Amino acid sequence: MLIKPxxxxxxxxxCALAIGFSIWLxxxxxxxxxxxxxxxxxxxxxxxxxxxxxAPNITEIVYALGLGDELAGDTDNCDxxxxxxxxxHVGAMVNPSLERIVALKPDLALxxxxxxxxxxxxxxxxxxxxxYGVTASTLQGTLASIEDLGKILGRAExxxxxxxxxxxxxDRVGKQIEGRPKPKVLFVVWYRPLIxxxxxxxxxxxxxxxxxxxxxxxxKGEWPRLSLEELLPLDPEVxxxxxxxxxxxxxxxxxxxxxxxxxxxxxxxxxxxVSETIMRPGPRLVDALEELAGxxx
Amino acid sequence: MTLxxxxxxxxxxxxxxxxxxxxxxxxxxxxxxxxxxxxxxxRALTARGGGSEAAIxxxxxxxxxxxxxxxxGAALSVAGTGLQALLRNPLADPYVLGISSGAAVGAIFALxxxxxxASASPLAAFxxxxxxxxxxxxxxxxxxxxxxxTLILAGVITASFLSAxxxxxxxxxxTRDVRGIAFWLMGDLSVxxxxxxxxxxxxxxxxxxxxxxxxKDLNVLLLGAEEAAHxxxxxxxxxxxxxxxxSLLTGLAVSTSGAIGYLGLLVPHLGRMLVGNDHRMLxxxxxxxxxxxxxxxxxxxxxxxxxxxxxxxAVTAVAGAPVFIYLLRKTAx
Amino acid sequence: MTESLHHxxxxxxxxxxxxFELASTSFEAHSGEVLAIIGPxxxxxxxxxxxxxxxxxxxxxxxxxxSADLHRLPPxxxxxxxxxxxxxxxxxxxxxxxEFVRQGRHPHLGRSLFESPEDERxxxxxxxxxxxxxxxxxxxxxxxxxxxxxxxxxxxxxxxPQLVLLDEPTANLDIGYQIEMFRLLRQLAISERFIxxxxxxxxxxxxxxxxxxxLMERGRCLAKGTAEEVLQPELLSRVFRTPILVDRNPxxxxxxxxxxxxxx
Numbered sequence: 001m002l003i004k005p006x007x008x009x010x011x012x013x014x015c016a017l018a019i020g021f022s023i024w025l026x027x028x029x030x031x032x033x034x035x036x037x038x039x040x041x042x043x044x045x046x047x048x049x050x051x052x053x054x055a056p057n058i059t060e061i062v063y064a065l066g067l068g069d070e071l072a073g074d075t076d077n078c079d080x081x082x083x084x085x086x087x088x089h090v091g092a093m094v095n096p097s098l099e100r101i102v103a104l105k106p107d108l109a110l111x112x113x114x115x116x117x118x119x120x121x122x123x124x125x126x127x128x129x130x131x132y133g134v135t136a137s138t139l140q141g142t143l144a145s146i147e148d149l150g151k152i153l154g155r156a157e158x159x160x161x162x163x164x165x166x167x168x169x170x171d172r173v174g175k176q177i178e179g180r181p182k183p184k185v186l187f188v189v190w191y192r193p194l195i196x197x198x199x200x201x202x203x204x205x206x207x208x209x210x211x212x213x214x215x216x217x218x219x220k221g222e223w224p225r226l227s228l229e230e231l232l233p234l235d236p237e238v239x240x241x242x243x244x245x246x247x248x249x250x251x252x253x254x255x256x257x258x259x260x261x262x263x264x265x266x267x268x269x270x271x272x273x274v275s276e277t278i279m280r281p282g283p284r285l286v287d288a289l290e291e292l293a294g295x296x297x
Numbered sequence: 298m299t300l301x302x303x304x305x306x307x308x309x310x311x312x313x314x315x316x317x318x319x320x321x322x323x324x325x326x327x328x329x330x331x332x333x334x335x336x337x338x339x340r341a342l343t344a345r346g347g348g349s350e351a352a353i354x355x356x357x358x359x360x361x362x363x364x365x366x367x368x369x370g371a372a373l374s375v376a377g378t379g380l381q382a383l384l385r386n387p388l389a390d391p392y393v394l395g396i397s398s399g400a401a402v403g404a405i406f407a408l409x410x411x412x413x414x415a416s417a418s419p420l421a422a423f424x425x426x427x428x429x430x431x432x433x434x435x436x437x438x439x440x441x442x443x444x445x446x447t448l449i450l451a452g453v454i455t456a457s458f459l460s461a462x463x464x465x466x467x468x469x470x471x472t473r474d475v476r477g478i479a480f481w482l483m484g485d486l487s488v489x490x491x492x493x494x495x496x497x498x499x500x501x502x503x504x505x506x507x508x509x510x511x512x513k514d515l516n517v518l519l520l521g522a523e524e525a526a527h528x529x530x531x532x533x534x535x536x537x538x539x540x541x542x543x544s545l546l547t548g549l550a551v552s553t554s555g556a557i558g559y560l561g562l563l564v565p566h567l568g569r570m571l572v573g574n575d576h577r578m579l580x581x582x583x584x585x586x587x588x589x590x591x592x593x594x595x596x597x598x599x600x601x602x603x604x605x606x607x608x609x610x611a612v613t614a615v616a617g618a619p620v621f622i623y624l625l626r627k628t629a630x
Numbered sequence: 631m632t633e634s635l636h637h638x639x640x641x642x643x644x645x646x647x648x649x650f651e652l653a654s655t656s657f658e659a660h661s662g663e664v665l666a667i668i669g670p671x672x673x674x675x676x677x678x679x680x681x682x683x684x685x686x687x688x689x690x691x692x693x694x695x696x697s698a699d700l701h702r703l704p705p706x707x708x709x710x711x712x713x714x715x716x717x718x719x720x721x722x723x724x725x726x727x728x729e730f731v732r733q734g735r736h737p738h739l740g741r742s743l744f745e746s747p748e749d750e751r752x753x754x755x756x757x758x759x760x761x762x763x764x765x766x767x768x769x770x771x772x773x774x775x776x777x778x779x780x781x782x783x784x785x786x787x788x789x790x791p792q793l794v795l796l797d798e799p800t801a802n803l804d805i806g807y808q809i810e811m812f813r814l815l816r817q818l819a820i821s822e823r824f825i826x827x828x829x830x831x832x833x834x835x836x837x838x839x840x841x842x843x844x845l846m847e848r849g850r851c852l853a854k855g856t857a858e859e860v861l862q863p864e865l866l867s868r869v870f871r872t873p874i875l876v877d878r879n880p881x882x883x884x885x886x887x888x889x890x891x892x893x894x
Binding site: 304386509520526530531532573 | 683705706707708714715716718723724726729734736743744789
């Protein structure tokens with residue numbers, strides 16, 4: 001930053017500097033340095049009251065914790081709850097506009113490495129805006145994220161009760177699926193090429209909690225690609241598609257596709273659409289879990 | 298049009314273009330996802346903006362990008378001019394010798410190693426670029442000098458080999474890192490902090506100055522290697538110097554901001570159309586012209602689909618390809 | 631070019647390629663003289679010229695210009711003394727004619743990046759002598775090959791060398807320009823006191839305008855001397871492997887070579 005003291009206002013400037021410095025010092029004293037869920041050290045302010053969310057699942061968590069009013073801005077993709085759509089947008093998840101974020105004057109930004117780039121976190125840090133990252137690779141991990149966010153956002157109570165409710169529903173599902181046969185499930189993120197979920201993702205975990213066995217235990221990464229040759233021996237009994245705007249192939253289509261048409265799931269017509277919420281590690285993930293348990297019956 | 302390269306003409310052109318650059322910079326500072334009026338831009342620049350959000354946007358977000366755009370635009374354009382003289386081909390570009398692929402391999406390698414090394418990926422990219430430069434140099438030498446056909450062959454083969462390696466390494470990376478790299482590969486001016494700029498600027502300026510000192514040799518080199526030797530040019534030494542300086546400039550540009558395409562190819566060409574082939578006039582024209590064009594491209598990238606940002610390489614490609622095709626047809630016809 | 635006279639000595643130079651050998655050759659020349667190297671294709675004329683220019687190091691022998699060994703000079707001082715013009719590579723860049731000729735001043739620019747007024751004057755002089763002044767603003771790529779050759783000669787003259795070496799400078803010129811170029815060379819060799827060595831196929835032009843001829847065949851120098859001495863019919867017939875008559879040019883009295891086309 002350029003600092004060019006002009007003669008006449010030198011005294012005024014040093015006063016302003018001193019005041020600013022003490023405010024900064026006190027603000028720093030009121031902030032604490034914590035480790036976020038991605039392992040980064042973040043300077044979180046004591047009572048953040050202007051938040052920017054950089055991912056849709058975080059937006060849902062923020063609203064669920066009753067902090068809807070404190071949300072100053074979110075991304076173009078944040079569509080739940082409906083009020084989130086009316087919040088000022090800062091752009092897409094992968095390359096949000098730094099200018100828009102700065103213009104909103106947040107004291108804390110929230111992101112997730114699944115959707116946001118490390119560069120964005122570094123750049124925001126350089127501009128003095130801390131970014132707290134949450135991540136979840138299991139169902140329990142999602143609950144932990146909610147509790148964690150609750151703690152740093154000063155809504156620990158709400159978070160605990162929300163998590164308790166979610167846990168109760170998870171346990172109920174667990175009882176429901178007791179004794180039921182566990183079908184092999186293929187979750188199709190995209191079919192050309194075939195992209196499915198890795199065994200260590202929260203989606204795979206939800207499938208397990210709903211009484212299914214996600215195919216491909218030895219697949220690597222979060223969104224592994226499968227060739228048709230690899231798919232055939234896995235022979236899933238159930239195929240799931242997330243219901244998004246851009247993805248609605250018909251079952252009949254698959255019964256004609258080479259490779260696909262030989263799978264027992266396709267032959268028996270056990271192909272189902274599930275709500276998109278299964279892809280969002282947030283409060284509605286248990287809705288997806290319950291829906292999935294019903295489908296896999 | 299050819300302007301005779303006299304010191305006065307060169308300074309006049311350089312001055313005119315510098316003024317244009319300053320104008321473009323001022324306008325660009327007002328544009329972006331958030332509109333900042335010129336008065337606030339001015340206040341921010343003269344340090345009277347205080348900590349206002351306008352000042353932060355202008356000084357911490359836009360200005361570093363614009364300064365980087367100036368450096369990278371100038372570096373790539375000058376590198377392209379030098380390489381076109383070295384290879385005696387007006388359609389050569391700085392990436393034809395594999396430097397950008399080498400930088401990409403370096404960056405991806407650092408990301409794959411992860412951790413602290415990942416954050417030093419610009420340095421790794423630069424090292425990758427320099428290793429590639431050395432490798433292509435050793436491969437492309439023929440008879441003690443850098444004959445253009447062997448050099449191009451060596452460069453093209455190396456580039457395609459490295460591209461295959463890049464694709465392979467991308468499959469090893471986790472999805473999040475791939476997303477990050479994709480942006481870098483397309484050209485991204487937003488990730489470089491001011492501190493890095495302070496390291497970058499003097500090296501770029503020195504390298505450009507070095508090439509300028511070779512300007513009269515470059516002119517003669519265009520006549521042909523033999524003819525240049527007959528006119529007293531130490532061809533082997535000049536070729537080596539041009540190669541190293543052009544590769545250095547390209548490596549610096551690519552490791553800080555990814556592979557921004559078309560600039561190194563088109564700016565020298567446009568420069569030739571404007572001021573002729575004399576490098577004493579062409580080099581400053583290319584440097585300043587490249588800076589202006591990249592600042593404009595970056596501003597477009599920031600504003601066209603605001604608040605989303607396009608990668609600047611996409612803008613130069615979309616704008617550059619039709620210009621390239623037009624120029625190609627013009628030279629053919 | 632200086633006021634004094636220059637002396638070129640080529641002493642026993644030889645060079646062996648994998649399938650061609652230039653045998654030991656020697657000759658001498660002085661300022662004001664035009665030397666012509668003649669002979670069939672592949673006789674080693676161009677190789678000899680390259681060695682004399684200082685750009686191809688001989689495997690034996692040496693070339694001295696006023697007692698300076700040309701092969702020991704670094705490129706720039708060499709280019710100040712020796713101007714060599716050969717068949718040029720095709721240019722992809724569109725230079726203006728004057729820019730092209732101005733390149734000849736490169737060896738004299740020294741540390742300066744730009745040409746001095748004196749440099750510009752020599753460029754003007756070279757273009758005037760080769761009658762290219764009217765072409766100054768034209769593009770080199772737009773010229774006919776004959777005009778281009780004049781431009782190359784102008785560039786060499788702009789170098790103001792003490793030794794001017796030309797390889798087939800009249801190859802694409804019509805007869806009028808051919809005579810003009812050779813005459814110009816003679817004139818300038820005398821007025822500017824340089825030595826001209828020209829490789830040429832034009833036996834009759836060489837006869838008219840060269841002070842000395844050197845006849846090469848398969849890498850050997852077969853004859854060296856005046857036109858009278860070198861242009862012998864039996865020798866020429868054998869070397870060029872076709873019957874040749876030698877008579878006299880009625881206007882100049884110099885030997886005139888005629889190819890025999892009808893059997894006798």
